[in-house]
Amino acid sequence: MSPKQQRGEATVERLLTTALRVYADSGQQGFTVNAVSAASGVSLGSLYHHFGSFDGLAAALYIRCMEQLCGEVVAALTRTRTGRTGVRAVITAYLRFTEEHPDAALFIHASAYSGHLVAHADRIRAAKEPLLSAIGDWIRPLAEAGEIAPTPGPVIEALVIGPAAETARRWLSSTYDVDLAEAARVLPDRVWRSLSPE
Numbered sequence: 001m002s003p004k005q006q007r008g009e010a011t012v013e014r015l016l017t018t019a020l021r022v023y024a025d026s027g028q029q030g031f032t033v034n035a036v037s038a039a040s041g042v043s044l045g046s047l048y049h050h051f052g053s054f055d056g057l058a059a060a061l062y063i064r065c066m067e068q069l070c071g072e073v074v075a076a077l078t079r080t081r082t083g084r085t086g087v088r089a090v091i092t093a094y095l096r097f098t099e100e101h102p103d104a105a106l107f108i109h110a111s112a113y114s115g116h117l118v119a120h121a122d123r124i125r126a127a128k129e130p131l132l133s134a135i136g137d138w139i140r141p142l143a144e145a146g147e148i149a150p151t152p153g154p155v156i157e158a159l160v161i162g163p164a165a166e167t168a169r170r171w172l173s174s175t176y177d178v179d180l181a182e183a184a185r186v187l188p189d190r191v192w193r194s195l196s197p198e
Helices: 003-030 033-040 044-051 054-078 083-100 102-111 118-144 153-173 180-195
Strands: none
Touching: 003 033, 003 044, 003 054, 003 102, 033 044, 033 054, 044 054, 054 083, 054 102, 054 118, 083 102, 083 118, 083 153, 083 180, 102 153, 118 153, 153 180
């Protein structure tokens, strides 16, 4: 890699790291191109050169955070052997990620409601694909063996990820009194019952 490429990668890294910090410190209202440029010491021209637009930077940050979350959830899921342990692994990994990386988790959850991501929907879908594929690969043999009730894949995804995501969103908002450790104890068995054929 040439020195110019190394400098470019370092600039991208600085912008992404700073953007997450600016969002965590200032929220949606303070998350602006000028704030990120000023905090990072990177010119607006350089920011636009690397990301095309501020929405491009936000989408790249969302993808980075989502890939980190998906990586942890997929790693936990692939170490399981049964439907019940898979559900527990997914929920526990999701909630642990939220607790250990609250800034990234907050950006993931809040960005879903912002306009930054619309123009980058295809890239975002591609970033989520490993998680969706891993869940599909995990579900298929369980469904074929009758361990999971016949349910469309997107509904299974909503049943498994949905409760963990909503719990994380509430914990991050500080509006609700949510205990992530308690949720990690209670949710897996409740979610598993929703998938069980009995």
